[in-house]
Amino acid sequence: MQASPLWDGQRFRNVHPMLPDLRDPNRTTPSLREIFSDRKRRSPPGPLPSMSPLEHWLSPPATGLRATWLGHSTVLIEIDGLRVLTDPVWGPRASPSRLIGPKRFQPVPVALSALPPIDLVVISHDHYDHLDYSTIRELASRDVPFVTSLGVGAHLEAWGVRPGRIIELDWWDSHTLPNTGLVVTAAPAQHFSGRAVIDRNATLWSSIVLRSQRHRVFFSGDTGLTTEYQTIRERLGPFDLVMLEVGAYHPAWGHMHLGPENALKALSLLGGGPFLPIHWGTFSLAMHAWDQPAEFLLDAAPKLSTQILMPRLGEPIEPQIDQRIDPWWRNASATVQQSVATRWQPQTK
Template structure:
């Protein structure tokens, strides 16, 4: 159970206690929840709902994916390029430097090997085949953003990690040297040594925790990555908050805005955006090129797997939000402003769907055993 990680101690814990978000026992969101975000009457989905959910929660076959390795050998013409590798994992190339966001190559977004959201879409490139990475950024400690087997593999490299305060305790427990870890609180900026890359942690409206007893013991953040000429906003996980306007004023404008659109539900509308609120957040951030993340890899809510991106495509006004919708593994430059196309659609799969990942008998048994004992949502 090493995947649960380790709690913050010593100076790291003292820093957490000094945050305005600390209420004496845990961190909390202090920005008021905007009206209408959360439906208090909507029942929260259970583990059974996730295991035995509708057939449309996963695609009928693996999604199209590109191999980006040949493209990575050439510098982006504009100086900024993004390669979506699934869920919230993106390889960013910013003015000559490479940043990897929330890297997850594991098979489950879960502490359990036999239970929990199972990957329905493989990563389009092996972790060992990545080019040289100058920094890894991790927004918070949930399993679909902080992945134990991936961190263990990255521990063999020398890449530095920049993350939210408290998350470093997990990284150290998994073999990352303390000298490679920088933990930020909101509005703190770190210049990655030997680069022209600044990384700033900014507010988000979410929560943290990897087990039953560590709820909100580490910080959650959005992140801004700025090179000499380009700036990228990455939401991590968050609900809609007016703090986006402060982020725009202090750190904008942005050449690329990456916002989470998947895993939304009426009962947790205050901690996840979903596509409609992602468009509102994008407007608060100043508009520009919008690339949706946090979809297309894991079934983390009860909606159809493609509902987030279908809703986004139907509701985005091209006058204010240029959608960047690359294939998995497709290295794209936001400056090219490619037309958004629904590449994920396949024939009549929206008419007659089937599970791409069927629960096996062991998974079913584990769901029944653990139902009610594991907090949800896990991400």
């Protein structure tokens, strides 16, 4: 960590100059009054449409690349015969407490115990909505490697993951998953870290790029808009799937979170590609309406040449095949969530 050019002697820092106008100087961090008032539109009126992906996972993707959004920034990526799980969070709250803090709108569409064998877990940074104690404790019982940002491995080891299964990366560092052609690279992001007041920026934050022989996938983690995305495109692109955060933003946080408008600008800097919005529809972490990011993208889609993917929770999609965009979130009040599967059933002959 101390050898990293991002380490200033005491903590990690963003080294790229912040772009102008990202943060509204006239807006301050939300007050407690703002946080606890007008909460009606911050959560859906009923269960969101969802589906169990287990039956789909029994067969490999026809194109070799498939993604299943399971909520917030948790995505199961199937890439050329391997399964990669991003920022896995199955806990009921994005909080250090089981009693208070942002609560999930509804359970994950598939139980953690029902997941098929996972080849790799990637974790972008250590915030509670990306690194969940109970989830890691359960995954620690599996023989699966973890790739994460510098310093985050200390959390994993403390929670039961064997040190030999933890790979920490600085920006532009890469790790090749043994006996596969999958290369994982940590790339720049404009964000921060910490799980308590005293550990601000004690660990690194990163975006993540997955590269196989046939496909390339970009995962933003959390970030504000930065022209470093152009460098990522030049060094690691082009991408067959781009996952960018679109929710939980605020004018005072514009330099640390994208929101849907800046996500489209980031997508352009990355060179385009099928775009799967993440970091929305799961927790109320900001002041905007829970569905505002989705409505913005739905309105913007006809004016763009890019392919926006808006699957239901638990709906597997193949970027080369799936072209539709359906405002399923508008059916929240009339939907009864499908039951959550409890056990992985491998296909038998």
